[in-house]
Amino acid sequence: xxxxxxxxxxxxxxxxxxxxxxxxxxxxxxxxxxxxxxxxxxxxxxxxxxxxxxxxxxxxxxxxxxxxxxxxxxxxxxxxxxxxxxxxxxxxxxxxxxxxxxxxxxxxxxxxxxxxxxxxxxxxxxxxxxxxxxxxxxxxxxxxxxxxxxxxxxxxxxxxxxxxxxxxxxxxxxxxxxxxxxxxxxxxxxxxxxxxxxxxxxxxxxxxxxxxxxxxxxxxxxxxxxxxxxxxxxxxxxxxxxxxxxxxxxxxxxxxxxxxxxxxxxxxxxxxxxxxxxxxxxxxxxxxxxxxxxxxxxxxxxxxxxxxxxxxxxxxxxxxxxxxxxxxxxxxxxxxxxxxxxxxxxxxxxxxxxxxxxxxxxxxxxxxxxxxxxx
Amino acid sequence: xxxxxxxxxxxxxxxxxxxxxxxxxxxxxxxxxxxxxxxxxxxxxxxxxxxxxxxxxxxxxxxxxxxxxxxxxxxxxxxxxxxxxxxxxxxxxxxxxxxxxxxxxxxxxxxxxxxxxxxxxxxxxxxxxxxxxxxxxxxxxxxxxxxxxxxxxxxxxxxxxxxxxxxxxxxxxxxxxxxxxxxxxxxxxxxxxxxxxxxxxxxxxxxxxxxxxxxxxxxxxxxxxxxxxxxxxxxxxxxxxxxxxxxxxxxxxxxxxxxxxxxxxxxxxxxxxxxxxxxxxxxxxxxxxxxxxxxxxxxxxxxxxxxxxxxxxxxxxxxxxxxxxxxxxxxxxxxxxxxxxxxxxxxxxxxxxxxxxxxxxxxxxxxxxxxxxxxxxxxxxxxxxxxxxxxxxxxxxxxxxxxxxxxxxxxxxxxxxxxxxxxxxxxxxxxxxxxxxxx
Numbered sequence: 087x088x089x090x091x092x093x094x095x096x097x098x099x100x101x102x103x104x105x106x107x108x109x110x111x112x113x114x115x116x117x118x119x120x121x122x123x124x125x126x127x128x129x130x131x132x133x134x135x136x137x138x139x140x141x142x143x144x145x146x147x148x149x150x151x152x153x154x155x156x157x158x159x160x161x162x163x164x165x166x167x168x169x170x171x172x173x174x175x176x177x178x179x180x181x182x183x184x185x186x187x188x189x190x191x192x193x194x195x196x197x198x199x200x201x202x203x204x205x206x207x208x209x210x211x212x213x214x215x216x217x218x219x220x221x222x223x224x225x226x227x228x229x230x231x232x233x234x235x236x237x238x239x240x241x242x243x244x245x246x247x248x249x250x251x252x253x254x255x256x257x258x259x260x261x262x263x264x265x266x267x268x269x270x271x272x273x274x275x276x277x278x279x280x281x282x283x284x285x286x287x288x289x290x291x292x293x294x295x296x297x298x299x300x301x302x303x304x305x306x307x308x309x310x311x312x313x314x315x316x317x318x319x320x321x322x323x324x325x326x327x328x329x330x331x332x333x334x335x336x337x338x339x340x341x342x343x344x345x346x347x348x349x350x351x352x353x354x355x356x357x358x359x360x361x362x363x364x365x366x367x368x369x370x371x372x373x374x375x376x377x378x379x380x381x382x383x384x385x386x387x388x389x390x391x392x393x394x395x396x397x398x399x400x401x402x403x404x405x406x407x408x409x410x411x412x413x414x415x416x417x418x419x420x421x422x423x424x425x426x427x428x429x430x431x432x433x434x435x436x437x438x439x440x441x442x443x444x445x446x447x448x449x450x451x452x453x454x455x456x457x458x459x460x461x
Numbered sequence: 462x463x464x465x466x467x468x469x470x471x472x473x474x475x476x477x478x479x480x481x482x483x484x485x486x487x488x489x490x491x492x493x494x495x496x497x498x499x500x501x502x503x504x505x506x507x508x509x510x511x512x513x514x515x516x517x518x519x520x521x522x523x524x525x526x527x528x529x530x531x532x533x534x535x536x537x538x539x540x541x542x543x544x545x546x547x548x549x550x551x552x553x554x555x556x557x558x559x560x561x562x563x564x565x566x567x568x569x570x571x572x573x574x575x576x577x578x579x580x581x582x583x584x585x586x587x588x589x590x591x592x593x594x595x596x597x598x599x600x601x602x603x604x605x606x607x608x609x610x611x612x613x614x615x616x617x618x619x620x621x622x623x624x625x626x627x628x629x630x631x632x633x634x635x636x637x638x639x640x641x642x643x644x645x646x647x648x649x650x651x652x653x654x655x656x657x658x659x660x661x662x663x664x665x666x667x668x669x670x671x672x673x674x675x676x677x678x679x680x681x682x683x684x685x686x687x688x689x690x691x692x693x694x695x696x697x698x699x700x701x702x703x704x705x706x707x708x709x710x711x712x713x714x715x716x717x718x719x720x721x722x723x724x725x726x727x728x729x730x731x732x733x734x735x736x737x738x739x740x741x742x743x744x745x746x747x748x749x750x751x752x753x754x755x756x757x758x759x760x761x762x763x764x765x766x767x768x769x770x771x772x773x774x775x776x777x778x779x780x781x782x783x784x785x786x787x788x789x790x791x792x793x794x795x796x797x798x799x800x801x802x803x804x805x806x807x808x809x810x811x812x813x814x815x816x817x818x819x820x821x822x823x824x825x826x827x828x829x830x831x832x833x834x835x836x837x838x839x840x841x842x843x844x845x846x847x848x849x850x851x852x853x854x855x856x857x858x859x860x861x862x863x864x865x866x867x868x869x870x871x872x873x874x875x876x877x878x879x880x881x882x883x884x885x886x887x888x889x890x891x892x893x894x895x896x897x898x899x900x
Contacts, residue, residue, distance in 0.1 A: 145550035267645035269572040418497035
């Protein structure tokens with residue numbers, strides 16, 4: 087009854103083409119943003135339950151936001167453009183290491199030419215964004231095979247990117263500024279003179295990033311480019327026949343997707359981990375992101391958030407429950423139980439709803455419109 | 462309706478999961494980060510059991526430390542850095558005063574936590590692992606790589622090689638390879654070995670093995686072609702057993718292999734059976750076997766059915782190491798209680814206890830660790846406390862100690878510690894403390 091758009095007349099094209107044409111959606115989103123931007127920081131500042139320790143912010147919300155951002159990136163490529171990628175972890179790593187290099191100063195000695203390229207350390211924001219740009223360039227390069235190969239074969243080609251960059255960041259000491267252990271430390275997080283240190287500040291920083299990128303991504307997929315991607319995804323030959331250039335569509339998808347993933351990688355390294363090694367961006371990370379997108383819903387920005395929450399937070403919750411309820415189980419049993427329950431949930435969900443949470447949400451919306459007499 | 466109930470139940474569960482449990486007042490909280498699952502579980506389980514049993518012993522036998530009971534909670538990291546960070550965040554604020562200290566049992570997690578623990582003022586004890594430059598307590602106020610860093614280990618290993626071949630002058634022209642786990646853990650000894658290679662003139666080749674280390678064919682092929690005189694093994698978990706088996710497959714003599722102290726426990730050699738006979742490894746002071754403290758463990762913990770391990774595995778190398786690790790933490794709390802009172806202490810207070818920890822032979826004997834440990838004395842400028850080791854050899858049934866005590870040569874390690882920790886201090890804007898003013 088509440089969720090009914092009857093009576094909301096649209097009198098201009100702009101209204102008709104708005105991101106959220108339904109008023110209730112706008113209100114819901116406004117409330118959500120209000121909670122995220124004002125409510126959570128307020129509760130956390132005054133240590134009100136459930137924010138009485140830093141745990142929820144540090145260990146749950148922060149990684150959730152960053153991985154949701156990465157999932158949006160993966161969703162653009164896999165969900166909207168239909169190009170399966172197993173190299174997302176590598177693009178995160180490129181973003182992270184490029185941002186690290188730019189943030190600590192780049193020095194490339196070119197002995198043959200008798201000079202050296204030196205870039206002084208950049209501030210954090212430009213290094214993160216340029217890190218994304220580097221990932222975009224790498225994404226375009228590794229996207230070129232997608233013009234010839236499709237489906238599983240493309241997945242294997244992107245897998246090559248994953249292993250290649252794993253290897254590069256492990257073995258080329260230049261990328262880690264010759265750190266003896268191969269583990270690098272993020273530079274200090276200064277944004278326009280403001281130091282970002284406390285969990286609340288870090289949370290807000292990531293929230294701003296993800297809000298900006300989610301809006302950008304949502305608008306991209308609603309526009310010309312997004313329609314080209316979806317046409318390519320649905321049938322590339324037909325898309326070509328109606329005048330869409332696969333080269334342009336596929337490579338832009340790779341570029342935009344890798345850019346967002348790269349920025350997420352830089353945030354993961356700088357804001358969440360602070361100190362990291364290539365293992366943080368291993369093949370496991372790529373698969374984790376792909377699962378988020380599949381579970382959340384291919385071709386849905388909203389789904390990226392829900393998928394990230396499901397894949398990231400649910401295992402932690404499953405792990406926490408027995409201890410909190412005082413069930414005397416050993417940690418290994420709890421961990422094994424976590425795997426079993428989580429695995430079964432994924433199977434159940436994919437059988438019941440192969441299109442993921444995004445589809446469940448849209449079904450829910452349809453039912454709500456007809457409530458209290460859904461059919 | 463059913464769905465509503467389910468949602469309600471889920472909501473209740475999650476709220477219960479998030480609510481902090483009511484904490485008793487006279488308890489000292491100690492988190493245990495362990496891994497009982499995954500590729501490193503074979504080594505993680507005995508270690509975690511040793512830690513858990515020793516804390517249990519303190520509670521059962523002494524009723525805690527001076528009446529302050531130990532409250533312990535384990536968290537499974539699976540040796541993964543992000544899980545380790547999550548565990549740390551989960552446990553750091555528990556108990557009346559928060560975590561007393563943290564043992565991440567992974568060099569990767571140590572790197573990730575170093576900055577956080579300094580902000581949170583919780584000491585991070587990395588006994589025999591962690592970042593070697595954190596020996597310099599002036600820069601790393603909260604890191605304690607007790608009993609030996611990897612740079613000390615590298616030095617001890619080379620000392621033993623020199624002794625076996627008849628002197629340091631014989632090292633010239635020899636080939637020594639390092640087969641290492643390709644992670645911060647395995648990479649730590651490389652700079653030290655490079656320094657030693659330059660000094661003694663041996664040819665040093667690092668050979669990386671990708672996590673988790675079950676695939677080592679190409680590495681051992683390279684070793685067969687290169688024929689190094691010695692292979693140092695810096696492995697963990699399944700990697701160790703695989704290395705021994707692969708060495709046998711390419712007929713590389715096992716007695717020319719020297720593992721670090723993390724590559725010298727029972728689970729590392731038993732899977733290889735007879736092939737492992739002759740394999741050597743460093744000892745982080747202690748080895749396998751039972752000592753007076755084990756009698757107490759059996760009497761107060763296992764006899765009361767509170768033991769974590771299978772009774773037969775009490776006294777294994779890693780079990781003992783877990784115990785030593787727990788003991789040093791407990792003694793640090795005891796030391797801190799002398800200054801701050803017999804009550805639950807904060808991490809900052811325990812840090813003082815760690816930095817002023819001084820275990821004499823008499824005290825070690827009192828604790829029941831005689832024969833396992835040499836005296837240890839920690840100070841502001843020396844967070845390592847002791848740098849002694851021996852070498853043991855597997856004879857097919859057990860580990861036999863085959864060498865005398867070696868002490869890592871500080872004149873070798875110290876310049877590197879100064880250099881790398883100085884770099885860290887500059888990068889992170891840490892102002893080194895003046896150790897002459899610390900008390």
